[in-house]
Amino acid sequence: MQNKNKNKFHVNLSSLLIGNIGDIKKVIIKEVELLSNNETFNNIIANINFIRADKTIIAKGKIRANFKIICSRCSEETVQVISSNYEEEYFPYNYDIMGFHNHIEDYDYENEIDLQIQKLDKRNFVDLSSTFKNSLYSAISIAPKCKEHCKGICINCLKNLNYEKCLCKTH
Numbered sequence: 390m391q392n393k394n395k396n397k398f399h400v401n402l403s404s405l406l407i408g409n410i411g412d413i414k415k416v417i418i419k420e421v422e423l424l425s426n427n428e429t430f431n432n433i434i435a436n437i438n439f440i441r442a443d444k445t446i447i448a449k450g451k452i453r454a455n456f457k458i459i460c461s462r463c464s465e466e467t468v469q470v471i472s473s474n475y476e477e478e479y480f481p482y483n484y485d486i487m488g489f490h491n492h493i494e495d496y497d498y499e500n501e502i503d504l505q506i507q508k509l510d511k512r513n514f515v516d517l518s519s520t521f522k523n524s525l526y527s528a529i530s531i532a533p534k535c536k537e538h539c540k541g542i543c544i545n546c547l548k549n550l551n552y553e554k555c556l557c558k559t560h
């Protein structure tokens with residue numbers, strides 16, 4: 390089962406590599422979950438446009454997922470919907486499929502030495518899981534709130550002020 394879920398993040402981009410510049414492949418990935426460290430992103434929905442560039446493939450995507458948070462004010466656990474946009478560039482494993490000689494590869498890499506290079510695998514598949522993780526992590530708030538106007542916890546009597554009132558004068 391775990392393997393089946395994992396494969397949903399792999400997309401075959403062979404058709405774009407043998408196609409023309411400007412070709413677009415639209416991919417929708419739904420209802421998958423992604424585990425990262427001890428956290429889980431659930432009900433992921435991602436829309437990605439893969440666009441054939443000259444020697445690479447550009448991916449422009451939108452992703453959303455459900456994510457469990459602990460409210461920074463009242464400490465209640467809630468599920469939040471987070472969403473993010475991302476753009477990524479993928480280099481083919483083999484350039485010959487695009488009609489180029491493979492020595493182009495080394496040349497391009499030297500020019501883009503500062504970029505973290507994302508490569509397709511030998512079968513021209515892209516693995517989207519790390520891109521998804523990075524993009525979802527960037528959407529997580531540092532101090533998440535269960536709701537916009539969470540009243541928090543009384544520091545004196547420790548009541549959750551979203552549910553109860555207290556008579557302390559501390560707030």
Ligand SMILES: [Zn+2]
Binds near residue numbers: 464465534536
């Ligand atoms: Zn709260």
Ligand SMILES: [Zn+2]
Binds near residue numbers: 543544545546547555
């Ligand atoms: Zn109180």
